[in-house]
Amino acid sequence: MDLNKKYTPQTWPDHPEQVTMEGKNKFLGFWLFLGGETVLFASLFATYLALKNKGPSGMEFSTQSLFELPLVFVMTMILLTSSLTSVYAMYHMKNHNFKGMQLWLGITVVLGLAFLALEIYEFNHYVHLGFNYSQSAFSSAFFTLVGTHGLHVVVGLVWITLLIVRNAKRGFSLYNAPKYYTASLYWHFIDVVWVFIFTVVYLMGVVG
Amino acid sequence: MSSIAQKKGFGATLWDYLTTVDHKKIAVMYLIAGGLFFVIGGIEAMLIRIQLAKPDNDFVSAGLFNEIITMHGTTMIFLAAMPILFGFMNAVMPLQIGARDVAFPFLNSLGFWLFLFGGLFLNLSWFMGGAPDAGWTSYASLSLASPGHGIDFYAIGLQIAGAGTYIGGINFLVTIINMRAPGMTYMRMPLFTWTTFVASALILFAFPPLTIGLFFLILDRMFGGNFFDHTMGGNTIIWEHLFWIFGHPEVYILILPAFGIFSEIFTIFSRKRLFGYSSMVFATVLIGFLGFMVWAHHMFTVGLGPTANAIFAVATMAIAVPTGMKIFNWLLTMWGGSIKVTTPMLYALGFIPSFVAGGVTGVMQGAAPLDYQLHDSYFIVAHFHYVIVGGVVLAILAAVHLYWPLMFNQMLSEKLGKWTFWFFFIGFHLTFFIQHFLGLMGMPRRVFTFRADQGWDLFNLISSVGAAFMAIGVIILVYNIIVTAVRNEPVGNDPWEDGRTLEWAIPQPVPFYNFRQTPLVRGLDPFWIEKQEGNKEGMTYAEPLSDIHMPNNSFIPFVMTVGLFIAGFGALYHGEKEWSIPVLVLGFAITFGSMAVRSLKDDHGFHIHKEDLMNEKGGK
Numbered sequence: 001m002d003l004n005k006k007y008t009p010q011t012w013p014d015h016p017e018q019v020t021m022e023g024k025n026k027f028l029g030f031w032l033f034l035g036g037e038t039v040l041f042a043s044l045f046a047t048y049l050a051l052k053n054k055g056p057s058g059m060e061f062s063t064q065s066l067f068e069l070p071l072v073f074v075m076t077m078i079l080l081t082s083s084l085t086s087v088y089a090m091y092h093m094k095n096h097n098f099k100g101m102q103l104w105l106g107i108t109v110v111l112g113l114a115f116l117a118l119e120i121y122e123f124n125h126y127v128h129l130g131f132n133y134s135q136s137a138f139s140s141a142f143f144t145l146v147g148t149h150g151l152h153v154v155v156g157l158v159w160i161t162l163l164i165v166r167n168a169k170r171g172f173s174l175y176n177a178p179k180y181y182t183a184s185l186y187w188h189f190i191d192v193v194w195v196f197i198f199t200v201v202y203l204m205g206v207v208g
Numbered sequence: 209m210s211s212i213a214q215k216k217g218f219g220a221t222l223w224d225y226l227t228t229v230d231h232k233k234i235a236v237m238y239l240i241a242g243g244l245f246f247v248i249g250g251i252e253a254m255l256i257r258i259q260l261a262k263p264d265n266d267f268v269s270a271g272l273f274n275e276i277i278t279m280h281g282t283t284m285i286f287l288a289a290m291p292i293l294f295g296f297m298n299a300v301m302p303l304q305i306g307a308r309d310v311a312f313p314f315l316n317s318l319g320f321w322l323f324l325f326g327g328l329f330l331n332l333s334w335f336m337g338g339a340p341d342a343g344w345t346s347y348a349s350l351s352l353a354s355p356g357h358g359i360d361f362y363a364i365g366l367q368i369a370g371a372g373t374y375i376g377g378i379n380f381l382v383t384i385i386n387m388r389a390p391g392m393t394y395m396r397m398p399l400f401t402w403t404t405f406v407a408s409a410l411i412l413f414a415f416p417p418l419t420i421g422l423f424f425l426i427l428d429r430m431f432g433g434n435f436f437d438h439t440m441g442g443n444t445i446i447w448e449h450l451f452w453i454f455g456h457p458e459v460y461i462l463i464l465p466a467f468g469i470f471s472e473i474f475t476i477f478s479r480k481r482l483f484g485y486s487s488m489v490f491a492t493v494l495i496g497f498l499g500f501m502v503w504a505h506h507m508f509t510v511g512l513g514p515t516a517n518a519i520f521a522v523a524t525m526a527i528a529v530p531t532g533m534k535i536f537n538w539l540l541t542m543w544g545g546s547i548k549v550t551t552p553m554l555y556a557l558g559f560i561p562s563f564v565a566g567g568v569t570g571v572m573q574g575a576a577p578l579d580y581q582l583h584d585s586y587f588i589v590a591h592f593h594y595v596i597v598g599g600v601v602l603a604i605l606a607a608v609h610l611y612w613p614l615m616f617n618q619m620l621s622e623k624l625g626k627w628t629f630w631f632f633f634i635g636f637h638l639t640f641f642i643q644h645f646l647g648l649m650g651m652p653r654r655v656f657t658f659r660a661d662q663g664w665d666l667f668n669l670i671s672s673v674g675a676a677f678m679a680i681g682v683i684i685l686v687y688n689i690i691v692t693a694v695r696n697e698p699v700g701n702d703p704w705e706d707g708r709t710l711e712w713a714i715p716q717p718v719p720f721y722n723f724r725q726t727p728l729v730r731g732l733d734p735f736w737i738e739k740q741e742g743n744k745e746g747m748t749y750a751e752p753l754s755d756i757h758m759p760n761n762s763f764i765p766f767v768m769t770v771g772l773f774i775a776g777f778g779a780l781y782h783g784e785k786e787w788s789i790p791v792l793v794l795g796f797a798i799t800f801g802s803m804a805v806r807s808l809k810d811d812h813g814f815h816i817h818k819e820d821l822m823n824e825k826g827g828k
Contacts, residue, residue: 021386021387024386025311025312025382025386025387028381028382028385028386029311029312029378029379029381029382032378032381032382032412033378035412035413036374036378036412036413036415036416037416039413039416039417040416040417040419040420043416043417043420043421043450043453044420047420047424047435047446047450050443050446051435051441051442051443051446054441054442054443055440055441056439056440056441059441133431133432133433134432134433134434135434136434136440136441137434137435137437137440137441137442137443138441139434140427140428140432140433140434140435140442141435144423144424144427144433144435162804162807162808163807166807166808170810175810175812179807
């Protein structure tokens, strides 16, 4: 199969990411990878729950005193919206609308950057309060769990940006369709993990 | 690149192996590197037994002894047993399902280099201020207090090697799910493919907890974290849970492929199809599932409470059921078969009583109250060596003899092979059987010496003599390999004459594109079926001869790994040397930079044309 063949909207397959053998393998392999990532985050969540509010005796910090829901709510909304825009991008990929896809992916990246900026602000705020990484077991567990998610956001942003740049001149092909698709899967996964962080760390921290 | 293999100089061969993405060449590299670590781990074992051969011995110091036992366990599990099994999986599994290659040839190469450089990183600790000394389990309460950089080498080295294993696991899963030849349904897959499949699924879910545990250890020791430090609110038991949530499935990651190897051997040399094939598959999957439910049986004495202990005790004993099914199926495979006692078959015959003994002591320890007595004694040492050596190492040695002709087109000497077996087998039982009694007499594990008046002298001496027997067995094997390589007699197709599955149907030496035409699988043991029907060509094919698409070689996996290796040193000396952060950044820059290069360049592979394939008639 000629991977560089040019398609029209009429000849473009319904599932361009799974036409080639490489595409099928990437699709499945990436789902499996996300399975492993789930266990990775599960381990981090379990550790966080075990060490929540634990610190040296007389520690002044607790989830109640630290977290402020309005900021986290805004972050959540931004990230959820970015997941929606990446769905639009995939929708345009299936319809062979290259410019539309690139545009929506660009919007996804901008929203991701906004989320990241707020997270950096939030971390910086905590550190200024004295709640730094080495302050307690609680702080280590919190920064590691939320920071690992933040690191995933960074990786996702670099990945999607690279895709936008590398394919700007190339256009669609069956070679790069799986690349786009797996990147969008990754972005959804990041979003799902954040939903759990929002619930388990922030909501249950303030309310529960 | 030409499709015809030609004679090459040393430099070209080296470059070929550094860049190869061919599963058969990667298999050879796994075998060589794993074999090397096996010898290193074996030397460490010999040092342990020399130290313990007599009471009040001062052959090595207490501190050095701790380093040796730690490195012996870590090396044997992570750097010898698993990579050697990965070697056989790579060499055999794609051929067994009639695939061109694995699903991700590039990642296959990356996985190998990560394992090798992780192993090198870990072993460099010997020359850079001392090896890790907190045992292969590296319990946090011990490892946080360990001075020097030994534990840091352990954590970072295993992190790098573990990433390679994780990648390999995903690769095998996708290969088996997506790349089976036409007609190769799940319930026609050979047992070795099935066990590779389940072991890979275990890797997928078991390695992330280890990754997290190791990160916590790295963060605590080098970057100011407080996960395990109870004065800061941390909890050292978290390490034990994470380690054993990984560690127990790890045991099955090792033993399931061993079961697969023995299943192949029993069918080939009994010249019968596997008895109870479906129940064997069921048992394999069930063992894999239950393997995740039992981790806390390593922690009975931690004090999790009677309820937790009871649940994990019952789950542990439940695993004996599917394992017992397997034992009976193997026995019934031999029943009424026309048995040929070759070297691999000898190992298989020796495996059954050895492994059953290890399984029985396992059930004994599964009973939580008895485990309170046995815990941390030599009884435990005897038990896990009975399952790991009596199961996994016997399988590896059997597979070396069984698959040598497939991988190298040469047959190891049967006579020397049998000498290896008898020395190793007798030595193994001599070493470890008596350790059960040492344990019951109260000898704790991991002690560097004992006193003369404790009554342990004779048994320890016998154990050490047994270890020497095993060493002689391994030396004979190495001699056998050298002699065979020098003699260099090609064996031709179907070297054992009774091959049943697809890997034996392929012409020797195996072409780099594997089967010229994808074979059609018409039932369990497809090659046997064709032979029974008098097919002289080997297999029935599922497609006409046509162009074959192959992946390009790549140097990027090697560079990516070197980047992580460099970054490892940056992390190791964090807060101690001023160059640590720049080195860390440099290492990651190399790794992620080469990832970006890989992503930005189109890599479509190449085609071997039909005409070239026709010219190679007869299999080059």
